[in-house]
Amino acid sequence: MSADTDTTQIRPTDTSGRRKHAASQSRWAEFRRNKLGSYAALVALLVTWQTWVTVGEVNPIVMPSPVAVAGEMVRMYELGFLVPAFIQSFSAYFAGIALAISVGMAISIGIGLSKLAQVITQPYLWALFAMPRVALIPLLMLWFGLNRQMVVMTVFLSAVVPLVLQVIEGMRTADGTLVRMSQVFCAGRIATLWKVVLPGIVPFVANGMRQSLSRGFIGLIVVELLTGTGGLGTEATRAATNFNTARTMAMIFIMLIVAVLLVILSKALERSASRWRETVAV
Amino acid sequence: MAEVGPGTIEARDVAIAYQMARGQKPLVALRGMDVTVRDGEFLVVVGPSGCGKSTFLNVVGGLFQPSAGELLVGGKPVTGPGPDRAMVFQDYALLPWRSVYNNVKFGLEVQGRLDKDSDQRIRHFIELVGLKGFEESYPRELSGGMRQRVGLARALVTEPRILLMDEPFAAIDAITRETMQDELLRIVAETKQTCVFITHSVDEAIVLGDRIVVLTDRPGKVRGVIEVDIERPRTVNTLRHHPRYADIRDELWRLLRKGDVGAAPQGIGA
Numbered sequence: 001m002s003a004d005t006d007t008t009q010i011r012p013t014d015t016s017g018r019r020k021h022a023a024s025q026s027r028w029a030e031f032r033r034n035k036l037g038s039y040a041a042l043v044a045l046l047v048t049w050q051t052w053v054t055v056g057e058v059n060p061i062v063m064p065s066p067v068a069v070a071g072e073m074v075r076m077y078e079l080g081f082l083v084p085a086f087i088q089s090f091s092a093y094f095a096g097i098a099l100a101i102s103v104g105m106a107i108s109i110g111i112g113l114s115k116l117a118q119v120i121t122q123p124y125l126w127a128l129f130a131m132p133r134v135a136l137i138p139l140l141m142l143w144f145g146l147n148r149q150m151v152v153m154t155v156f157l158s159a160v161v162p163l164v165l166q167v168i169e170g171m172r173t174a175d176g177t178l179v180r181m182s183q184v185f186c187a188g189r190i191a192t193l194w195k196v197v198l199p200g201i202v203p204f205v206a207n208g209m210r211q212s213l214s215r216g217f218i219g220l221i222v223v224e225l226l227t228g229t230g231g232l233g234t235e236a237t238r239a240a241t242n243f244n245t246a247r248t249m250a251m252i253f254i255m256l257i258v259a260v261l262l263v264i265l266s267k268a269l270e271r272s273a274s275r276w277r278e279t280v281a282v
Numbered sequence: 283m284a285e286v287g288p289g290t291i292e293a294r295d296v297a298i299a300y301q302m303a304r305g306q307k308p309l310v311a312l313r314g315m316d317v318t319v320r321d322g323e324f325l326v327v328v329g330p331s332g333c334g335k336s337t338f339l340n341v342v343g344g345l346f347q348p349s350a351g352e353l354l355v356g357g358k359p360v361t362g363p364g365p366d367r368a369m370v371f372q373d374y375a376l377l378p379w380r381s382v383y384n385n386v387k388f389g390l391e392v393q394g395r396l397d398k399d400s401d402q403r404i405r406h407f408i409e410l411v412g413l414k415g416f417e418e419s420y421p422r423e424l425s426g427g428m429r430q431r432v433g434l435a436r437a438l439v440t441e442p443r444i445l446l447m448d449e450p451f452a453a454i455d456a457i458t459r460e461t462m463q464d465e466l467l468r469i470v471a472e473t474k475q476t477c478v479f480i481t482h483s484v485d486e487a488i489v490l491g492d493r494i495v496v497l498t499d500r501p502g503k504v505r506g507v508i509e510v511d512i513e514r515p516r517t518v519n520t521l522r523h524h525p526r527y528a529d530i531r532d533e534l535w536r537l538l539r540k541g542d543v544g545a546a547p548q549g550i551g552a
Binding site for chain 2: 177178180181182183184185186187188191195196199200202276
């Protein structure tokens, strides 16, 4: 055993096979330590909920059972409107996000290049960031009408502001020493921007996109709930007005799952973008 | 007066004043700086903190224009950065998203000098600074000493006539620092570049320099110049026992202490 430890210290690469095995073991241990409790609590909650509703004979309009909610998901799928609603929602969502990223990057790099533009725009950008941008929905309805274009614009406005703020912050805090280094080595303005400043803001872009994805999703659901222009949110509202509580809850669960998936996606994005960042030395 | 070569630096009455904020009195960092660095000479600049040592280096590097006076490199006034000069920075200034190889490549790349021999040159200088095998490593995976080796290789690979070094070993631990000093001596003995080296350390100044320029408090100007008449090749260890070492050290201390109110320079044991 002690001989093993010695080899590990001297030639860490040679023991990768053993390490992999150890890793799979420790992954289970970690799961047990950190996640098992959460899953157990979820199961307990569902069981309690089901028992309460069944034994207590609760009115299903007030509180349907989890089994009924799951059954409703299947029914919606079979009735053939879940998938179209899903596609409708997410085509608007990703269109809005794509618009937010392309327009947002262009705007923020432009502002980031000029100290004057930063000073002028900063208070307004923060004001926009602080206000609930879904308050603009009535205005967007007037401008665009009750259509998907308006939904895309809502997603865009919800998503673009945090990204712009993050990217400007990244450009503002660009490492002065690196810029100086680039100049000493005779790099021109454009080369310095491309090779030094922009790669440096990648973690800020990832962070901004993470916020954009979640803000945009909020914008999407709110606008669909309010305006009845189709998609998951509209289906949820429609079900509620028909006192179909199980369907409303089913829609809420679907949104929950989507939101969690978006968080996982954005975290992965952020991690891969900041891989080169300073890590605490082991 | 010595002949002017491509690596000669002449500072004539150079002054630098920064305008910190509109309406404020400008901060004078350098005033009446007069020094000539001979082609191929190793000049060390020492002085109290904030005396404008780094400012002087930035002027030679072409980042600042002198507010007054004249700065000539190779007999011509400096108007901006040029490929004849390269700099090594105190905090390394490596691009953290680039590998060692690509960091070293940076200067050649932005100067548009990449050709079929570049790859071989880059690898040669990586080997010269002792980083063979670390080409694909990232800065975060390297120790401070290794990072500065990358910084040195990045400067050397552009084959500048003048190497500007701004306290390059200040953030490196004492033992590694001595190794780095020896290696720097070995390298510049080979490349015969003009070096301007800034340091806080009296011992480092004597180990490396042909001459040592001592600056006054801000606004900095030359208080005195010391000739280090110790033959090369030198190494850190043999130098400590050289009969001239203690004398030069005393002389240097006397210059640094002159007109000094309390604050002693750092780096006594370094």
